[in-house]
Amino acid sequence: MYDANVLASKLATAGGSRAEKTLITRDDTGTTTTxxxxxxxxxxxxxxxxxxxxxxxxxxxxxxxxxxxxxxxxxxxxxxxxxxxxxxxxxxxxxxxxxxxxxxxxxxxxxxxxxxxxxxxxxxxxxxxxxxxxxxxxxxxxxxxxxxxxxxxxxxxxxxxxxxxxxxxxxxxxxxxxxxxxxSNAEVLVRTWDFSESDVLIHALPIFHLHGLFTAMNVILSVGASCVFLPKFDRDRVLSLMPQATVMMGVPPFYMSLLDAPNLTEATRNMRVCISGSAPMLPQTHDAWKQATGKMILERYGMTECSMIASNPYDAERRPNSVGFPLDGTEIRITDMKTGDTLPQGDTGMIEIRGPNLFDGYYNKPEKTAEDMRDDGFFISGDFGRYDADGYLYVLGRVKDAIFAEAGVVMPKEVEELVDAQPGVAESAVISVKHPEKGNVPVAVIVGDAVNTSAVQSALRDALPAHKVPEKYLTVDALPRNAMGKVQKAALRETYADLFAGDLVA
CATH class of the missing domain: 3.40.50.12780 (ANL, N-terminal domain)
Incomplete structure (x- = not known):
């Protein structure tokens, strides 16, 4: 079917022989599409x-x-x-x-x-x-x-x-x-996540983004599976659909919202895997989900330029904070940001990616494409990361979100993990703010209930070098997020750009 057209033929191979099978059920209307x-x-x-x-x-x-x-x-x-x-x-x-x-x-x-x-x-x-x-x-x-x-x-x-x-x-x-x-990405994801024609996916993601369009729909089409199609995420509707589904792909706020839902344990009993991406998931969300459902969320790593890159294993240990291992056929190396040399395992550096999943370039922007590609075919991701001793990959954040302090580079995730572990803290974002005397300094923006910021500061002073301890702790009702659940640190930096404007000492 469509043999001369590479992607169409691959996506239609399974479904082409199942003309009467339901591919999509619209949750809002009940309308089905075979x-x-x-x-x-x-x-x-x-x-x-x-x-x-x-x-x-x-x-x-x-x-x-x-x-x-x-x-x-x-x-x-x-x-x-x-x-x-x-x-x-x-x-x-x-x-x-x-x-x-x-x-x-x-x-x-x-x-x-x-x-x-x-x-x-x-x-x-x-x-x-x-x-x-x-x-x-x-x-x-x-x-x-x-x-x-x-x-x-x-x-x-x-x-x-x-x-x-x-x-x-x-x-x-x-x-x-x-x-x-x-x-190629659809093919490897089918194997990695063990998809089959018997799967039913809860589709509550947007389809202008690779997560909902390519990661979800290309995989479903590839194996002749089905999906329930929601206009957007709705906690109660998702909860009601879980007993008839086998898989959900979502972003961390989906799972955070579902944790507050009644009967979550019973609802997820037949779900074989819940996959999360597009933004990092907090370790406490992983832990709470495991405690509530008995199942571990599978966290993976992707980006627009590379589609899916790495994934925690389907049938082996899934580690909170980690995105698992490179997908089959994908190479991931950690390099020195200044020299480009590959770093020893365990060291933190730039994540670079090579594989059949890579994009062809930025449309009408050859100079930007050349800037982000190495001569040997590796793409410079703009993410900091490291491998642990067992080969699990950890994504530590975007280079543009790092705090380049006078005493050294501060990775926000390292500080956020400590802030998030403090009593009353639901989540946090650590950003770089310009100080008139100290240069770039970390600032912690915290969401929580009755957070004692003095106690948080004291705990971090005991755990971190001085230049990594936030200069200020701000409490807010919620962190700004984009449509895929990713915290918008650029918006926070803009909001608090003048936080220290009056701190200059004459």
């Missing part, structure tokens, strides 16, 4: 793309909420040879001009609420709509066309999709993934 219906609608989508003048290699910009029709469009783009390019629907409409200018799409697909904003920037580019309820002008035109589209031949090296980075420290960059990179 494999046959999914591939039929994808073929119609591809035919409409061709009718609209979209050709192989053209980008299709998708600025729409989560829907089954958007997934069918993703597969339709593969069949038509187009490059599926989703962006976060929460991005302000005023910013759409940047993405239109950068991606240079042949077609824009939005929902009705964003259509006028897109048309205002389209400059002759067609704009069609897909709404959250699977209606819209794209659907109307798609459904008037027959199935049976002949898939456009696509080689392993041809581009399949562009995903944009979050752009927390600059303009978002388009990350180009080939048919080969996405196919």
């Amino acid at each position: 494999y046959g219906q999914f591939f039929g609608n994808a073929e119609r989508s591809a035919a409409l793309l061709t009718e609209l003048g979209v050709t192989a290699g053209d980008t299709v910009l998708v600025y729409a909420p989560k829907s089954v029709a958007s997934l069918e469009l993703y597969f339709g783009c593969l069949l038509a040879g187009a490059v599926y390019t989703p962006i976060n629907p929460a991005i302000p409409m005023d910013d759409i001009a940047y993405f239109v200018g950068d991606a240079k799409p042949a077609l824009i697909v939005s929902d009705e609420s964003r259509r006028a904003a897109c048309e205002g920037e389209a400059a002759g580019i067609p704009v069609l709509t897909i709404n959250e309820n699977d209606s819209g002008s794209f659907i109307d035109r798609r459904d008037s066309l027959p199935t049976g589209f002949d898939a456009c031949p696509r080689a392993a090296s041809d581009p399949a999709a562009i995903l944009y980075t979050s752009g927390t420290t600059g303009r978002p960059k388009g990350v180009v993934h080939s048919h080969a990179s996405l196919a």
Whole structure:
């Protein structure tokens, strides 16, 4: 099925022989989509793309909420040879001009609420709509066309999709993934996490991001499994769905929320694995989940440029704070940030990655691509990490989040782990703030109930060198997070940039 198209053929091999099997059940409406219906609608989508003048290699910009029709469009783009390019629907409409200018799409697909904003920037580019309820002008035109589209031949090296980075420290960059990179990652994840056609996945993630789109859906399609499709995470709905599911992929706030739910132990009894990523999970969340359910969450490591990179083992010890081992075929080395030399096991340094899962480069940004790649094919991740004596990988944080103090580099995670262990602390974020006399200093931003910050400071002074002890301790109701649950330290740094403005001594 679709033999000349590398990624489409790999994703359709299992489901193509199960036309009557349910692929997706929408939780909000109960509507089901079989494999046959999914591939039929994808073929119609591809035919409409061709009718609209979209050709192989053209980008299709998708600025729409989560829907089954958007997934069918993703597969339709593969069949038509187009490059599926989703962006976060929460991005302000005023910013759409940047993405239109950068991606240079042949077609824009939005929902009705964003259509006028897109048309205002389209400059002759067609704009069609897909709404959250699977209606819209794209659907109307798609459904008037027959199935049976002949898939456009696509080689392993041809581009399949562009995903944009979050752009927390600059303009978002388009990350180009080939048919080969996405196919290889899906294949290795099926083996690593033991997926089969009998699995039922709870899908509560967004689909503009690699976690919900590639990690979840490509794996499900690859084995002919099923999923229950939620518009967004809803604790009570997820809890009610768990008894009929086998797998959940989520972000740490999902699991933190579920820990407060009644009957969690009974609800998770038949769940074979709960996978977490996109942001680091607190050790206390791991411990609380294990105590409540008797099961250990499987934490893994990925990033937009590399898809999934490492994972705790499915059938062996899973270690809190660790992301496990490199996936089959993926190499991960720890290097000296200044020299680039590989460091001994146990030393902290830059995580560098090489493997078939790597992106092809940043779209229209060859200089940035060259800056982030080594001559031997390793990608410089921007993450600090280390291996322990048993070969488990630990990701210690982004280089941009490290505190480069006068006495040495401070890794926020080292300090956060100690802060989080103090009475009353739910979680914390340690950030770098400029002090007029001391230079860059750590500041702890804490979420908790009746936290004694003096006691926290005393405990850290006993445990850490002086330059790693936070200069101040601030309590807040919640930490800012992005759509994938990652704490936005850039936002915290901006909020507290002037924290010490009045501390200059004349």
